Structures are given as C-alpha cells and as structure tokens.
Amino acid sequence: MGRLEMSGEDNLLRLVEAEDGDENNYHLQDQVGFILRKAHQRHVSIFASHIGDLTPPQFAALAKLHDIGETSQNQLGTLIAMDAATVKGVIDRLKARDLVEVSKHEVDKRRLLVNLTPKGREAIERLIPLARAITEETLAPLTAKETATFLRLLAKLA
Amino acid sequence: MGRLEMSGEDNLLRLVEAEDGDENNYHLQDQVGFILRKAHQRHVSIFASHIGDLTPPQFAALAKLHDIGETSQNQLGTLIAMDAATVKGVIDRLKARDLVEVSKHEVDKRRLLVNLTPKGREAIERLIPLARAITEETLAPLTAKETATFLRLLAKLA
DNA sequence: CTGATATCATTTGCATACGAATGAATTTGA
DNA sequence: TCAAATTCATTCGTATGCAAATGATATCAG
Numbered sequence: 001m002g003r004l005e006m007s008g009e010d011n012l013l014r015l016v017e018a019e020d021g022d023e024n025n026y027h028l029q030d031q032v033g034f035i036l037r038k039a040h041q042r043h044v045s046i047f048a049s050h051i052g053d054l055t056p057p058q059f060a061a062l063a064k065l066h067d068i069g070e071t072s073q074n075q076l077g078t079l080i081a082m083d084a085a086t087v088k089g090v091i092d093r094l095k096a097r098d099l100v101e102v103s104k105h106e107v108d109k110r111r112l113l114v115n116l117t118p119k120g121r122e123a124i125e126r127l128i129p130l131a132r133a134i135t136e137e138t139l140a141p142l143t144a145k146e147t148a149t150f151l152r153l154l155a156k157l158a
Numbered sequence: 159m160g161r162l163e164m165s166g167e168d169n170l171l172r173l174v175e176a177e178d179g180d181e182n183n184y185h186l187q188d189q190v191g192f193i194l195r196k197a198h199q200r201h202v203s204i205f206a207s208h209i210g211d212l213t214p215p216q217f218a219a220l221a222k223l224h225d226i227g228e229t230s231q232n233q234l235g236t237l238i239a240m241d242a243a244t245v246k247g248v249i250d251r252l253k254a255r256d257l258v259e260v261s262k263h264e265v266d267k268r269r270l271l272v273n274l275t276p277k278g279r280e281a282i283e284r285l286i287p288l289a290r291a292i293t294e295e296t297l298a299p300l301t302a303k304e305t306a307t308f309l310r311l312l313a314k315l316a
Numbered sequence: 317c318t319g320a321t322a323t324c325a326t327t328t329g330c331a332t333a334c335g336a337a338t339g340a341a342t343t344t345g346a
Numbered sequence: 347t348c349a350a351a352t353t354c355a356t357t358c359g360t361a362t363g364c365a366a367a368t369g370a371t372a373t374c375a376g
Contacts, residue, residue: 026221026224026225026286026289026290027225028218028221028222028225028238030309031289031293032201032293032296032297032309032312033201033202033205033214033292033293033296034214034218034238034239035309035312035313035316036194036197036198036201036312036316037198037214037239038239038316039194039312039315039316040194040195040198041239042315042316043190043191043194043315044191047191056191056192056195060186060192063184063186064186066184067184067185067186080186080192081192081195081196081199128184131184131189132184134191135189135190135191138190138191138315139190139315141314141315142311142314142315146311146314149307149311150308150311150312150315151188151190151193153300153304153307153308153311154190154193154194154197154308154312155193156299156300156304157197157200157201157296157297157299157300157308158193158194158196158197158200
C-alpha cells in the first residue's frame with residue numbers, strides 16, 4: 001500500500017510489516033464506530049453525574065410522553081428509538097416508580113397506552129433544565145460554531 | 159421567555175403554554191445525547207450486517223490484541239474503553255470460542271495476560287477489511303470533507 | 317366472510333455496560 | 347519494614363439493547 005518510492009525508512013517499514021502482517025496499519029482508535037461508542041459513553045457518564053436516579057432511556061421516555069401525551073407503548077418505542085423488548089423494560093421500571101401509568105386501549109385491545117402520572121410530570125418538568133446543562137457539558141469541548149456543524153453532521157448519521 | 163411583543167398568535171401560544179407548561183419547547187430529538195445514541199445504534203446495526211458472528215466490543219478486543227500483542231486484561235480494557243467487569247465478559251466469550259487465550263503473569267500474580275490464538279489472529283486479519291467497509295458505510299451519508307470534519311469534532315467529544 | 321397478513325405486546329436468551337463490594341497481590345511511605 | 351494505599355481481577359445486581367419465538371388482536375384481500 002503506497003509503495004511508490006523506496007527510501008531508507010522503507011526498509012524498516014518492510015521489517016515491521018513482515019513481523020505484523022500487512023494489516024498493521026489498522027488502528028481501532030481512528031474508527032468512527034469506536035469513537036462513537038466512546039463519545040456516547042462520555043455523554044452517559046455526564047448524564048449520570050447530573051441526574052443520578054434516572055437513566056437516559058428513562059428520561060427519554062418521560063420527556064417524549066411530556067411532549068406528546070398519552071401514546072401506545074409501541075409508538076413510544078418508535079419515537080425514542082427503542083425496540084419493543086427494550087421499551088417494555090423501561091416502562092416497567094418507570095411504572096414501578098409511579099412515574100408512568102398504563103391502561104388498555106378501548107378499541108384496539110392489543111395496545112397498551114402509557115401516560116405520565118402527576119409524579120412523572122413533576123419529575124420531568126424538574127429535570128428538563130438539568131438536561132439542558134447536560135447537553136451543554138457534553139458539547140463543552142466544541143465552540144458554538146463547531147457544535148452547530150457537529151450536530152448537523154451527526155444528525156445525518158443517525 | 160421571549161415575550162417581547164404581543165401579536166394575535168401570542169394568544170394561542172399562551173394557551174398552549176398554559177396547557178403544557180413552559181418547558182414545552184424541549185425536543186428530545188434535538189438533544190446531542192439522543193442523536194448520539196441513535197447514531198451509535200445505526201453503526202452497530204451496520205456492523206452486524208457485515209460481521210454477524212462478532213460484536214463490536216469483541217472485534218475491538220481482537221483488533222487491539224492484534225495491534226499491540228499480549229497484554230493484561232485490565233490494560234486491554236483501558237485501551238478499548240471497557241471497565242473491568244465488561245472486559246471480563248468479553249474475554250470469557252472470546253476464550254470460549256478459542257479466539258484468545260489467557261495465562262498468568264510470571265512476576266505479578268494479580269495480572270491475567272491475554273493473547274490471540276492462531277485462530278483469533280486468522281479471524282481478525284480476515285475481518286479487518288470488512289471493518290473498513292463498515293466504517294465506509296457508516297460514514298456514507300457524509301461527503302469526504304464532512305467526514306474529516308465530523309471525525310475531528312467527534313474525537314474532541316470522546 | 318374468511319383465510320392470510322400484519323401489528324402489538326410479551327417472553328427468552330444473549331451481550332454489553334457500569335457501580336459497588338470483595339479478595340489477592342503489589343507498591344508506597346512514614 | 348510494615349501498615350496503608352493502590353492495583354488487578356472477580357462477582358453481584360441492575361439496566362439497556364436486540365433477535366427470535368409466541369400469542370392475541372386487527373386488517374386486508376379475494
């Protein structure tokens with residue numbers, strides 16, 4: 001790969017390649033997937049330092065319910081990007097803490113309607129300002145201009 | 159917030175705010191954490207479609223071992239951004255499939271050394287080209303210039 | 317109208333991910 | 347030197363996250 005010219009340093013390169021194989025120049029830390037995973041981990045850690053008793057998925061469920069009101073469990077999952085199995089666990093745990101309540105759909109008996117309880121509404125309204133701080137801290141390494149660019153490009157990938 | 163002028167539409171706005179509270183303008187889908195989570199999900203899905211029998215963390219462990227050679231389980235975890243409990247599970251599963259092998263450190267009896275088996279080396283060398291395709295597909299929505307910008311900014315956040 | 321499809325929810329199984337607690341081994345510092 | 351602090355690995359508990367299978371209900375097509 002790129003063996004267009006032969007200099008003294010290329011001999012060393014040849015030795016290294018002979019030792020480690022030609023895939024030696026693959027570096028995990030440069031791969032978008034690996035960096036994406038780390039950036040996500042950092043965000044979750046920042047989130048936890050601000051909001052200790054709720055996870056990001058739980059927060060997402062409450063925030064979305066606050067935004068759109070009662071909806072089916074499945075529809076909620078679609079809106080917050082969770083598959084059916086995952087959203088069930090999240091709702092079960094919020095239900096156990098009396099932050100949401102569920103009820104059967106009158107007409108379509110397959111559907112499980114989910115809604116905020118008063119306690120859940122109080123909680124999410126109290127937490128949304130903290131969420132803004134979390135976003136700010138997550139993006140702190142970037143300038144305002146970089147942030148705008150980053151969010152635009154990130155959205156393209158999501 | 160921003161109630162500087164009073165037009166006809168502001169009456170409607172007041173009604174909406176009275177109904178939903180002043181935090182009505184918080185939208186989950188604009189938050190960096192939520193988009194980050196979705197982008198990561200998309201990448202994992204692309205990864206799985208190319209490499210079905212290995213997860214991204216398992217791949218990361220093999221790729222790092224291939225890059226640096228034998229190392230301790232803990233050190234490996236640091237290099238691939240996994241805490242001790244997580245890396246243990248990953249290594250256990252790779253060990254069960256004979257892709258890595260572990261041994262005791264001669265001097266420091268606390269350490270567990272991890273290394274690729276021949277089978278593991280063969281596997282990772284075969285998979286690295288696929289990983290390049292995965293990266294490409296993940297970044298496909300961006301132009302080359304956007305990709306460079308995105309990776310630079312993402313690295314700042316990770 | 318009814319059989320084929322599709323949708324909604326649940327369950328199971330597996331794989332991260334991390335906090336906290338524990339135990340063994342090593343290093344440090346007074 | 348030896349007690350305190352640190353490091354390495356393990357275990358436990360909890361929480362996503364997803365594939366696949368299942369059952370109940372609803373919709374569609376002929």
